[in-house]
Amino acid sequence: xxxxxxxxxxxxxxxxxxxxxxxxxxxxxxxxxxxxxxxxxxxxxxxxxxxxxxxxxxxxxxxxxxxxxxxxxxxxxxxxxxxxxxxx
Numbered sequence: 601x602x603x604x605x606x607x608x609x610x611x612x613x614x615x616x617x618x619x620x621x622x623x624x625x626x627x628x629x630x631x632x633x634x635x636x637x638x639x640x641x642x643x644x645x646x647x648x649x650x651x652x653x654x655x656x657x658x659x660x661x662x663x664x665x666x667x668x669x670x671x672x673x674x675x676x677x678x679x680x681x682x683x684x685x686x687x688x
Contacts (some may be wrong), residue, residue, distance in 0.1 A: 625657045633659065637678050642678045 608615050629651070636645040646669060654676070656666050663679030 626655065629655045630659060630662060631665075633664070633676055634648070634678065646673060646675050648673050663682050 601686040604610055604616065604619060606653060608619050633645060633647070636647075637643070650672055651674075659666055659676060665679075667675050669675040
């Protein structure tokens with residue numbers, strides 16, 4: 601089982617379930633955004649609408665770059681690729 605944050609009582613089954621449901625929603629949103637970025641082939645994607653702020657905040661926490669592109673429009677870039685030292 602995944603580690604719960606300290607503020608969630610592991611004996612409170614409703615709080616535990618709510619935490620994991622929220623984590624699944626955030627992962628699903630991130631996976632969907634990444635799929636769109638990959639499909640478009642431009643290195644970014646545009647979303648139109650009003651996503652919940654917590655979803656945008658989660659993307660930023662994951663390293664994505666989120667910028668306002670217009671009225672209820674956001675452009676999202678994936679996290680920068682980490683440089684490896686393989687060719688050194």
